[in-house]
Amino acid sequence: MAVDYKALKSGGFMRQVQKDHFSMRLKVVGGNLTTEQFDVISAVAKQYGHGYIHLTSRQGIEIPFIRLQDIEEVKKALEDGGVFSGICGPRVRTVTACQGDRICPSGCIDTYDLAQDISARYFGRELPHKFKFGVTGCMNNCLKAEENDLGIKGGLEVSVNHDDCIRCGVCVKVCRENAVSIQDDEVTVDYDKCNYCGRCVKSCPTDAFIGESVYILYFGGTFGNMIAQGVEILRPVKDKETVFKAADAALSFYDRYGKPSERFRKSIEREGIEKFREYIIEKVSPSLSENMGGNE
Amino acid sequence: MSDRIIAEINEIKEKIDITHLVCPMTFVKAKATIEELELGEILEIRLNDGEPVQNVPRSLKEDGQKVLKLKDNLDGTYTLYVRKDSE
């Protein structure tokens, strides 16, 4: 039988050490699966695999020990149950997310909603090499935004409504950046120190501290053969549309300048971070380019 | 701080010290004590600097209670005044 391993691989079948066996990677978005999907996965692992599943480091699921001759059958059984194959190769991979503000009290953004949108727009898109998106809900960074090719971290841009403040002093204490003080009986924020963590907003008993969701973007993170943190080259952005514009720009830069099999980070470094930054800013917000500088 | 809140804090119903506890028992103890109070009654909680003072006020808020004041005792502990606003 002539076997097209490449076609197999783009369908999420990872060749195993054991001849003619594959670990089947499944599509998961933002780390959530329904119990119905789990039932189907469990049944397939029992019938076609070795009765166990593997959880990958990026919220993925693989079913090991799928035999070559069963692949079509397995795909069909899974798809009938609403479970789809994942991918490998030079493409946009699984979009990961923490539980965000739908579930987690610390969350500053709806990570799941954003992960689904990103997955719908970019999942599987071919690029010079693999490309990972990850979305984390706040500064606690449970999902490690900076290790992704494009990582997104939620934050709150805060302000104080002085009329509602009872000067309880909680915000001064909960701010880990020492950005909040009470001066002349009035709460004051030092915005140079503020890191958008939102702890003041979450703790303020009268909701005098208010916050507006922002997305902080990190480009070019990688945590495999090469280890590098994603860099923040834009100020935090306030709407999803701008996040998508920035992501479109990053992918188009990678398409245009990336060499085959070169990670995004390498392409950025080879072309120069300044050039990359200008490219992104020009595409995201040409008219604002004067005041869109980041912290780097 | 308004006079009303100062007046309220003068009528403390119950006092607890949770400086010997760590997370999650700090919040559990505070929550259990508040459960015994009537709506509107005030609880005074002595708690440690660090995680407790950063997290307990917020957990109480998320539980629907009203934090009135946080006082620095300048000895590594704080005193938190909370009014029961929710069953």
Ligand code: SF4
């Ligand atoms: S990163 Fe923030 S929002 Fe996400 S799970 Fe961690 S604490 Fe919660």
Ligand code: SF4
């Ligand atoms: S936590 Fe809220 S009410 Fe208390 S001092 Fe800060 S802003 Fe004022």
Ligand code: SF4
């Ligand atoms: S958002 Fe975080 S860093 Fe900024 S003032 Fe509030 S608690 Fe401090």
